[in-house]
Amino acid sequence: MIGLILVRLVQAALILLGVAALTFVLLYALPADPAVLLAGRNATPQIVASIRHQLGLDQPLPIQFWHYLTGLLHGDLGRSFNQKTAVGPLIAARLPATLTLMAAGIAVEVVLGLTLGVIAALKRGGFIDRCVMTASFVGVSTPQFLVALLLLYVFAATLGWFPMSGYGTPAHLVLPALTLGVLGAGWYARIVRSAMIDVLGQDYVRTANAKGLSATRVVLRHALPNALLPVIAMIGIDIGQFMGGTVVVEAVFGWPGIGQLAWQAIQQVDIPIIMGVTLTSALAIVLGNLVADLLAPLIDPRIRAA
């Protein structure tokens, strides 16, 4: 087990190294020149050159990458071009907002998904079942910004129940979390449904029913725990998706997370921040999958043998 964890950690580190290299090459090979942007409209070539020198952009790409990498190993993500501060603390300051949003979004997905999925599995072929199957498709076919604007229109602009945008109170969290959660919930429900149908057909569930246990107890205590495995895997995937994927939601609701940081950095071609956010997201994707994989045998001992 420990050997497996070590192997997976080394793999994860290698993948992150690869992501760093690829992002670096992509960003610095692009035509947008941050030095020209920083220098402003009326800058002489000398000023642009001196800024380029200051930022270390005049050095050969491999050397720049080497500097970046050695810095990275010391926990240094470089300095922002525009804000002149270290990128690490900038991202760290934005993390709580994104993590809150992520946790709330996943909570909405899991609660809605489990409830609907279990009901759909129990009443297979019924009205709720058909709704869930359709909803899972609608969920993956709806652009986030549409749901965000719809929720804003109904619950903020028309009804005035929640604030239009901002951060700080639980009321601010409701609409962004619903935007993330409602769309994903259909897919969770679909996964739970098919896992539950599998489990409900097994002998031990029939035994539990035959013993005379109440239907609620059989479903919640005996069947559901065995149907949770794919949900854990899905949460692992979502942790990765939401870390870099909340740009739209954060932009619409003015949520001050790392998505907004990235969005501002993109508009200013602030490459160190873009690099930093990309790496943070990649880290979340790798760790999310890793944790889900490592949790699986703890939840279902049958996997340990394989």
Add this chain to the structure above:
Amino acid sequence: MAMPALLRGLLRRPTLLVGFVVIIGVLVAALFAPWLAPYSPDDQMFDGLSLEGAPLPPSHQFLLGTDTLGRDLLSRLIFGARTSLIIGLVANGTAVMTGLCVGVLAGYFSGLVGLVLMRFTDLMTAFPALLLAIVLAALLKPSLWIVAMVIAMVNWVQVARIAYTETRSLTERDFILAERAMGAGNLRILFLHIAPHLVPTAIVWGTLGIATTVLLEATLSFLGVGVQPPQPSWGNIVFESQSYFQSAPWLVFFPGAMILATALSFNIVGDELRDLLDPTQRGRG
């Protein structure tokens, strides 16, 4: 003789029928946009704004209302179907082709080539796709084709993984061994014996992927880094009018509904095609 069976199958599944109808509708709109649109999509009409300069709600004259510049929304949506479909087809076509090539090569040449290609694919799965697409689209000065290429770049990975798994299992089958024993070369085996088995995968992902692509294009355009105005796209219509959405909600809801309906239809039809062409995948996500 096949037609009645197909038709009967369609009628038995109303969702599939609706999906087909929507796709055909969007195709027709895209192909015949200049003839179908009641006005020019770029025409900023004098009577297209109220006296106060606000966009007009849906009316007899402008069926879906007008936008903030007094242009007919219906005409812009019809021309927007062109943008969305071109990007959908080009980006997704490129993504599926790339994915198939990478997957098949990696699965067939299981040595160093396969290892390198699959590690690269693993690397791409760890990339935050949306973030990458936004960064690339923003820094590359977006145009229709750049947006399509950026979307293709982040979307080929899934197809590559599926093609890889399928090719791996095919390569170990007896009929490939027999071919090789008879002296067939790699190219002959790849094109005549492996490629045909991947046609269903290509068709399914060629359909399902369009949904993803249309959504990604809409998202990029909504953020202002996708297709640039005045060229209409469903995403940038919302981008242009989102600050007015309280007073002119139709400017957000109609394009949003188009995106949703199109993506949903491609997802439904793609999923049914998967059931039809590949029974082993039936019922899976």
